Amino acid sequence: MKICVAGVCTAGKTTLVNTLRKLGYQAYHVAQEHSYVARMWALRRPDFLVVLDCSYETSLKRRAVPWGVAYMEEQRRRLEDARVHCDLYLNTDDMGPGEVVDAVVAAVHKAQIGGSMMPIVNLDVVKKVPEIEIYINKGNDHLGAIGYTEHGPRHANLVANIAHNVLARLGFPQREAELAAIAGYLHDIGNIISRVGHGQAGATMAFTVLRELGMPHDEIAVVMGAIGSHDPEESGHPVNNVSAALILGDKSDVHRTRVRNPDQAAFDIHDRVNYAVEHSFLRVDDRGKTITLELKIDTKISPVMDYFEIFLTRMVMCRRAASFLGCDFGLAINDVRLL
Numbered sequence: 001m002k003i004c005v006a007g008v009c010t011a012g013k014t015t016l017v018n019t020l021r022k023l024g025y026q027a028y029h030v031a032q033e034h035s036y037v038a039r040m041w042a043l044r045r046p047d048f049l050v051v052l053d054c055s056y057e058t059s060l061k062r063r064a065v066p067w068g069v070a071y072m073e074e075q076r077r078r079l080e081d082a083r084v085h086c087d088l089y090l091n092t093d094d095m096g097p098g099e100v101v102d103a104v105v106a107a108v109h110k111a112q113i114g115g116s117m118m119p120i121v122n123l124d125v126v127k128k129v130p131e132i133e134i135y136i137n138k139g140n141d142h143l144g145a146i147g148y149t150e151h152g153p154r155h156a157n158l159v160a161n162i163a164h165n166v167l168a169r170l171g172f173p174q175r176e177a178e179l180a181a182i183a184g185y186l187h188d189i190g191n192i193i194s195r196v197g198h199g200q201a202g203a204t205m206a207f208t209v210l211r212e213l214g215m216p217h218d219e220i221a222v223v224m225g226a227i228g229s230h231d232p233e234e235s236g237h238p239v240n241n242v243s244a245a246l247i248l249g250d251k252s253d254v255h256r257t258r259v260r261n262p263d264q265a266a267f268d269i270h271d272r273v274n275y276a277v278e279h280s281f282l283r284v285d286d287r288g289k290t291i292t293l294e295l296k297i298d299t300k301i302s303p304v305m306d307y308f309e310i311f312l313t314r315m316v317m318c319r320r321a322a323s324f325l326g327c328d329f330g331l332a333i334n335d336v337r338l339l
């Protein structure tokens with residue numbers, strides 16, 4: 001779907017287009033406000049036309065504009081045809097950039113589903129798909145059979161929450177945070193096929209489910225990329241914001257409740273490290289632009305060095321993911337900052 005964004009200067013066109021593109025939408029901006037050709041906006045035949053507006057007073061607050069109110073009115077006159085034919089008109093005077101994106105995404109969704117009452121695909125909708133619960137539980141059983149820690153509903157829900165919160169706290173659009181929650185919930189369903197390549201398998205499975213739910217392909221692409229890249233063996237490099245949030249959520253889930261082996265004497269190093277972690281928390285500081293994994297480890301069960309031995313790759317992935325979101329990554333164990 002081609003989304004064309006027109007509007008007066010300083011209304012927020014560039015920010016909106018850049019964010020929509022990051023979300024996977026085919027969005028572009030047209031300088032209709034500077035053109036005498038009334039239907040310039042229509043040349044590329046957009047599927048969805050957005051017109052942004054704002055008052056002259058808002059313009060002055062946002063940027064030192066060199067023109068007066070008369071030129072603003074002239075821009076509006078040049079935008080008249082676009083305004084009459086647009087699918088969504090927004091006055092952004094009292095809206096933040098995230099609110100503008102969310103309003104556009106909601107309107108695009110509504111248009112894509114023909115204005116029917118079909119809900120936007122959010123985490124609650126995905127959770128109601130019966131087969132998803134089966135895939136998560138069966139994948140968890142399969143990993144249990146080969147000695148892995150817990151990867152079941154607890155892990156899926158926790159990763160969904162953390163991935164959502166990372167983007168929400170950093171001020172990304174609500175819709176992008178929702179996609180992170182969906183990717184987080186679904187990211188390990190590929191384990192029903194095989195642990196090796198479970199990210200790619202899971203991405204393919206997610207495609208079928210999300211398509212049947214009516215999610216737009218632009219968004220499915222973002223979720224698939226995130227699921228397919230969440231594990232080191234499948235690149236482990238973030239490919240979009242949702243992917244970065246998923247990596248942070250997934251790799252920060254280390255806790256004693258994940259250990260399934262009831263026999264402490266038979267613990268391997270993974271069991272020992274996970275069991276030693278009594279508390280874990282991913283702290284997101286949007287002002288300081290830092291994301292810190294805070295752990296409380298019982299060093300009688302596992303020395304801190306054990307943690308580094310098996311989780312070094314994860315920490316490298318977390319650092320990359322944080323950096324992708326414009327943040328530094330930190331690690332604090334037992335109140336001592338180590339990274």
Ligand SMILES: [Fe+2]
Pocket residue numbers: 187188198230231
């Ligand atoms: Fe995984």
Ligand SMILES: [Fe+2]
Pocket residue numbers: 151155159187188250
């Ligand atoms: Fe996982």
